[in-house]
Amino acid sequence: MTPALIALDWGTSSLRGFLMDASGAVLDSRASPHGITNLPGPAPEGFDLAFEALCGAWLQADPTLPVAAGGMIGSSQGWREAPYVACPADLQRLASQAVSVITRQGVELLIAPGVLADPPGGTPDVIRGEEIQIAGALAQQPSLAARGHFLMPGTHSKWVAVEGGRITRFATYMTGELFAVLRQHSLLGRLMPAGEEGHPDEAAAAFTRGLQLARDSHPGDLTRQIFAARSLGLTKQMAPAVLKDFLSGLLIGHELVSGLAAAGRDTALALIGDPALCERYATGLAALGAAPPRRLGNTAPAGLFHFARAAGLLATARKMTP
Amino acid sequence: MTPALIALDWGTSSLRGFLMDASGAVLDSRASPHGITNLPGPAPEGFDLAFEALCGAWLQADPTLPVAAGGMIGSSQGWREAPYVACPADLQRLASQAVSVITRQGVELLIAPGVLADPPGGTPDVIRGEEIQIAGALAQQPSLAARGHFLMPGTHSKWVAVEGGRITRFATYMTGELFAVLRQHSLLGRLMPAGEEGHPDEAAAAFTRGLQLARDSHPGDLTRQIFAARSLGLTKQMAPAVLKDFLSGLLIGHELVSGLAAAGRDTALALIGDPALCERYATGLAALGAAPPRRLGNTAPAGLFHFARAAGLLATARKMTP
Numbered sequence: 001m002t003p004a005l006i007a008l009d010w011g012t013s014s015l016r017g018f019l020m021d022a023s024g025a026v027l028d029s030r031a032s033p034h035g036i037t038n039l040p041g042p043a044p045e046g047f048d049l050a051f052e053a054l055c056g057a058w059l060q061a062d063p064t065l066p067v068a069a070g071g072m073i074g075s076s077q078g079w080r081e082a083p084y085v086a087c088p089a090d091l092q093r094l095a096s097q098a099v100s101v102i103t104r105q106g107v108e109l110l111i112a113p114g115v116l117a118d119p120p121g122g123t124p125d126v127i128r129g130e131e132i133q134i135a136g137a138l139a140q141q142p143s144l145a146a147r148g149h150f151l152m153p154g155t156h157s158k159w160v161a162v163e164g165g166r167i168t169r170f171a172t173y174m175t176g177e178l179f180a181v182l183r184q185h186s187l188l189g190r191l192m193p194a195g196e197e198g199h200p201d202e203a204a205a206a207f208t209r210g211l212q213l214a215r216d217s218h219p220g221d222l223t224r225q226i227f228a229a230r231s232l233g234l235t236k237q238m239a240p241a242v243l244k245d246f247l248s249g250l251l252i253g254h255e256l257v258s259g260l261a262a263a264g265r266d267t268a269l270a271l272i273g274d275p276a277l278c279e280r281y282a283t284g285l286a287a288l289g290a291a292p293p294r295r296l297g298n299t300a301p302a303g304l305f306h307f308a309r310a311a312g313l314l315a316t317a318r319k320m321t322p
Numbered sequence: 323m324t325p326a327l328i329a330l331d332w333g334t335s336s337l338r339g340f341l342m343d344a345s346g347a348v349l350d351s352r353a354s355p356h357g358i359t360n361l362p363g364p365a366p367e368g369f370d371l372a373f374e375a376l377c378g379a380w381l382q383a384d385p386t387l388p389v390a391a392g393g394m395i396g397s398s399q400g401w402r403e404a405p406y407v408a409c410p411a412d413l414q415r416l417a418s419q420a421v422s423v424i425t426r427q428g429v430e431l432l433i434a435p436g437v438l439a440d441p442p443g444g445t446p447d448v449i450r451g452e453e454i455q456i457a458g459a460l461a462q463q464p465s466l467a468a469r470g471h472f473l474m475p476g477t478h479s480k481w482v483a484v485e486g487g488r489i490t491r492f493a494t495y496m497t498g499e500l501f502a503v504l505r506q507h508s509l510l511g512r513l514m515p516a517g518e519e520g521h522p523d524e525a526a527a528a529f530t531r532g533l534q535l536a537r538d539s540h541p542g543d544l545t546r547q548i549f550a551a552r553s554l555g556l557t558k559q560m561a562p563a564v565l566k567d568f569l570s571g572l573l574i575g576h577e578l579v580s581g582l583a584a585a586g587r588d589t590a591l592a593l594i595g596d597p598a599l600c601e602r603y604a605t606g607l608a609a610l611g612a613a614p615p616r617r618l619g620n621t622a623p624a625g626l627f628h629f630a631r632a633a634g635l636l637a638t639a640r641k642m643t644p
Contacts, residue, residue: 123550124557156549172549177508185507186499220536220580222544223573227478227494228445235446251545258542
C-alpha cells in the first residue's frame with residue numbers, strides 16, 4: 001500500500017495520472033483535460049503547471065516518487081521528444097531509449113518513446129502511447145505475447161502485431177477521423193440531423209448494411225460507397241437519423257476487412273479501448289465471420305508500471321526510501 | 323446566325339449561359355457566379371434576379387427565345403425540382419420528363435431532370451447535369467453511343483456507362499471532396515504547407531507513388547494508406563510540399579482501380595471536365611495500364627441544345643418567329 005510510482009498517460013487531449021505501489025496496484029488516480037494541445041499555460045511552463053496540478057499532492061507526501069510517462073508527451077509537440085524506436089520493439093528497448101525531463105521543481109520525468117514501422121517497399125507508420133498499452137496487455141494476458149494482434153479503435157485505429165513478446169509491425173487506420181470530417185465537413189453530413197439518434201433497430205440495420213457493403217467491396221470501392229450515405233438519404237431508402245450509422249458501419253467494415261487480411265484470420269485478436277466503440281468493432285468482426293476478440297480494459301497503467309520497472313525506476317525508488 | 327435558343331448550365335456554384343442558333347452553334351456566352359447556393363437574393367426571387375442579369379439582353383433582343391436549363395437548378399434546392407428519371411435513360415426520356423418554371427417576366431424555362439440508378443441488391447446513385455454533358459458528348463462522338471464509358475472527374479466524380487445510346491448505369495466517387503476535407507480539416511493537412519507547390523518532378527513522383535499504392539491495394543486498405551500522407555512527412559521521407567500530390571494520386575488511383583474494374587477494361591473511356599484535372603486522371607490511367615481515354619471539352623452546350631430539340635423547343639421557336 002506504499003506508493004512507489006507515479007504513472008502518467010499523457011495524450012493529446014487529456015492527462016491521466018496513477019499512483020501505484022511496488023506491485024503495480026493503483027492506489028489513487030486523477031485526470032485533467034491538460035493534454036499537450038490543451039495546456040494551462042504556454043509551453044514549456046504549461047507542462048509544469050499541468051504536472052503540478054495533477055501530481056502536486058502525491059509528490060508533497062513523498063517527493064522521492066519516480067515518475068514515468070507515455071503518450072504524446074514524448075512527441076515533437078510534447079515536453080521533450082522521445083524519438084521513435086524501430087520495430088521489432090519490446091519493453092526493454094522502450095526503456096533503454098526513454099528520455100527524461102527535469103521539472104522546474106527538480107522532479108525527473110521519464111518519457112517512453114514511440115515506435116516506428118518502416119517495412120522495405122512499404123510506407124512508414126508510427127505509434128505513440130499504444131506501445132505502452134500493449135506492454136500492459138501482455139502483462140495481463142501473457143498468452144498473447146507469443147503471437148497476437150491488438151486492435152485499438154479510435155480517431156486513428158491501430159492494429160499492432162506482437163510476436164515473441166515484441167511489436168513486429170503495425171498499421172494505422174484513420175477510421176474515426178475520416179468519419180468525423182465526413183460528417184462535419186462534407187456534403188454527406190448535410191442529410192444527417194445533428195444530435196438525433198435513430199431507432200436502435202434501424203440504427204443497427206444501417207450499421208450492418210454498411211458492414212456488408214465493406215465485406216463485399218473490391219479494391220478502390222470506398223470513395224464510391226461512401227456516396228451511398230447521401231444517395232440512400234436522398235432517395236428516402238434510409239432514415240436521415242441512421243445515415244451516420246451506415247457510414248460508421250461502412251468505414252469500420254473497410255478497416256476490419258483490410259486489418260483482418262493483414263493480421264491473418266487465425267491470429268488471436270484483442271480489442272483495447274472505449275467500451276462502446278469496442279462493441280461496434282466486435283459487432284463488425286462477428287458480421288465478417290471473425291472469431292470473437294478478447295476484450296481488455298485500460299491497460300495503460302499496467303503498461304506504464306512495467307515500462308518504469310524495465311527502466312529501473314522502481315529499484316531506484318526503493319533504494320532512495322530507507 | 324439567328325439566335326434560336328438560350329441554354330443554361332446552372333450548377334451549385336456557377337451559372338453559364340449560351341446563346342445558340344438553330345444548328346447548335348454558340349453565338350454568345352455569358353457566365354456568373356450565381357449558382358443555386360450563391361443567388362443574388364433570397365429564393366425564389368434570387369433565381370429571377372440571376373436569370374435576368376445573365377439573359378436580359380438576349381431576351382430583350384428576342385423575347386420569344388426558348389430557354390432550356392440543366393444541372394442543380396432542377397434539384398430540390400433549385401428553382402423547381404425536376405424529379406430523377408430511372409435508368410436506362412436517353413435524351414427522349416429526359417425531354418419527356420422535363421419540368422418548366424415561368425419567370426416573373428413570363429419566360430418559360432424548361433429544366434432537365436437528373437437520372438437515378440437503383441440496381442437491385444445495390445445502393446442507389448444519382449446524377450444531375452452529367453446526363454446533359456453525356457448527351458452533348460454522344461452528339462459529338464456518336465461512336466461512343468453504342469458502348470462507352472464517360473468519366474467526369476471533379477468534387478464528385480461520375481462514371482457513366484452508355485449502351486445503345488442510353489445511360490444504363492453509373493457511379494459517383496467522392497474523390498475531390500474527400501481530398502478537400504482531408505486537406506482542410508484532418509490531421510493530414512497539418513503537415514501540408516498552404517499554397518506551397520513542390521518541385522514538379524518531386525510532385526509527379528509523389529503523385530505516382532500514391533497511384534502505385536492504390537494499384538497494389540487490397541479491399542479496405544484506403545483508410546490505412548491515407549495515413550501515409552502523414553507518416554511519410556513525419557519521417558521526412560517525402561517533402562511537405564508534395565504530400566498533397568501523394569494524397570491526390572492515392573485517391574485518384576483508388577477511384578480508377580474501382581472504376582476501371584466496373585467499366586470493364588475493354589470499354590472505350592472518354593474524359594470530360596477541367597483540362598488540368600483530366601490530365602491527372604489520364605496520367606493515372608496510364609500508370610494503371612489502361613488505354614488512353616478520349617478527351618472531350620465542355621459538352622454541356624451541345625447537350626442542352628439536343629435536350630431542347632428533343633423537347634420540341636426549337637420547333638416552337640421557329641413557329642413563333644414569322
